[in-house]
Amino acid sequence: MEKKINLLAPAKINAFLEIMGRRSDGYHDLKTLFIPVSLYDKIELDLISDGIKVFCSDEDAPSDENNLAAKAARLFFERTGIESGLEIRIEKNIPVAAGLGGGSSDAAAVLKGLNSYFGAPFGIRELCSMGLGLGADVPFFIHSVPSYAEGIGEILAPVEKMVPYEVLIVNPGVPLSTAEVYKNLNLGLTKCKKENKYPALNQGLCDIKEILCNDLEISAMSLCPVIEEIKAYITGQDADGVLMSGSGPSVFGLFSDADKAKKAAGIIKANTKWWACQVEMILGPYGFAA
Template sequence: MKVVKAPAKINLTLDVVRKRDDGFHDVEMIMTTIDLADRIHLTPLHTNRIMIDVTKGYVPNNENNLAYQAAQKLKERLGINKGVSIFIDKQIPVSAGLAGGSTDAAAVLRGLNDMWGLGLTMEELAEIGLEIGSDVPFCVHGGTAVARGRGEQLEFIDSPPPCWVVLAKPPIGVSTKEVYQRIKVDQLTHPKTDVMVQAIESENFKQVCDHLENVMESITFNMHPEVRKIKERMKQFGADGAVMSGSGPTVFALTQNDSKAERLYNGLKGFVEQVYPVRLLGKKHT
C-alpha cells in the first residue's frame, strides 16, 4: 500500500481577466499550498478495476470522484491492466474553495505513477490532470504559482513568508458556476498580481497581507452574507490579512504571531464550527 499526502490550496489573489468565446473565463491568480491535507491510500488489486472509498459520506465513491477519474485516465492513456483500491481519508472540507477534489486527483496521479513504476514526469502528470480539472495541474506540482488561462498555465515563484493560516468555513456550499455567471469583468477592480509576486519574493509579509484580494468575494458576500461576517470577525480578532479562497465559502486569515493565531482560532470557533489553524507549505512536490 502507498499513502500520498494531498494538501489543500488557497488563493492569495484571484482575478478574472476576461470571458472567453468558449464560455469559460481567463483568470490570473496566485495559489499556494497549506498544511491541511487529505491522505490517499492506494492498494494494488489483483483484478483490473478501480475501487474507491471515502471517510465522508457526502463525497462520491464512484466515477464522479476526481480521484477515480485520475486513475481511469492513467489506465486509459497508458493501456494499464492493473487495478487499485483508493481510500481517501478526507480532512479538507468539501466544496470549500480549497481544491479538495483536485488535490486528491493529483495525489492519485503522483502515487500511481510511483506505485506502477510509470516514470512519467510532473509535467506529463499535470497534462493528464488538466483533462480532469483546471486546478489539478497546480495540485500535481504543489508549491506557489501564478496561474493563468483557465488556471493551467503555471509560473512557479518563491514560497510566501512562513505564517499561520487560520481557515473558517461556514456550513454552506457555493456554486462556482453561479458566481462566474454573475461576474461583470468590465466592472471589476483587478488585484495587483505583480505587486503580490514582488511582496512574496522580497519576503515582505505585511505587503503580502495588504494585497490579498479576490474579485469573487463581493459576489459570494452578496449571495451569502455570513461569509462576509467571517472576514469581518477575522479582522476584529487581529488578522494581519484576510480574504476568501476561490469562489468560497472558506475565508482565511494570515498571521505570523502564535498567540494571535490562537486568538483567531478561539474567536472563530464560537462563530463557525469548521475552523482550521494550519501552516503555510508553499513547497513543490518532488
C-alpha cells in the same frame, strides 16, 4: 510488491484572484497566487484485480466514478495501458466545495502516487497536461509549491520568496458551487488591479498581505452572505489580512503570530458553528521539473 499506497493531498488558498475575462470555451482567464497549506486529505490506494472503487469519509463528496480521484486513476490506467483495478479510500479533512481545492488535490495525489508506484512513466509536464483535463487547479497540485498562475490556472511559475504566515481557515459548512459563482459573476464589478504581480512576488518585493484581493468575492457573497460575516469576525481577531479563498465560501486570515492564530481559532470554535483550522503555508522545494 506492496499493493497499498498512502498519500497526502494538501489544500490551497488563493492570496489573490483576478478575473481577466470570459473565454470562448466558457472558462475565465485569470491571474492568481496559489499557496498550498498543511491541511490534508489522507488517501489510501489499494491495487485490486479490476474496477475502480471509491470510499470517502465525507458524504458530500461523491463515492463513485464522478469523484475526481477515480477519474484520475482511470485516466492513468488508460494512458499507460496498465491492466489493474484500484480501491481508493479518502479521509476527507478538506471541506467539500469550499474554495480550497480538495477534489483537485485528491486527483493530483492519485496521479502522482500511481506514477511513482509504476516507475514514473510520465514526467511532470505530462502529468500536468493529464491533470488539466480533470480540473484547472490540478496542475498546481502536481507541483504543490506557491505558484503564480495565469490562463485558467494552468500556466504556472513558482514563487520562491514569500513572507510566511500562520493561516486560519474558516468555513461556514455550506458548500458553494464554483460554476454558480462564476455564472453569477458581473465582470463590471471586479475590483482587483489587472497587472502582472509575479516579478515583485518572486523577488520578495511585496508582502502578500498587501495584495489580498479576490474578484469572486462579490458574486460569492451574494449567494452566501455569511462569507462577509466570517471576514469581519476574523478581522476582529487581529488578523494581518483576510480574504475569501478561490470561489468560496472558505475565508482565511493571515497571522504573523502563531499564538494569535491559535487563539482566534479557539474563539471561533467556541462561539460559532463554523469549521475552523489553523494551518501553515507549505513553502518549497521550488523548481518545476521537466
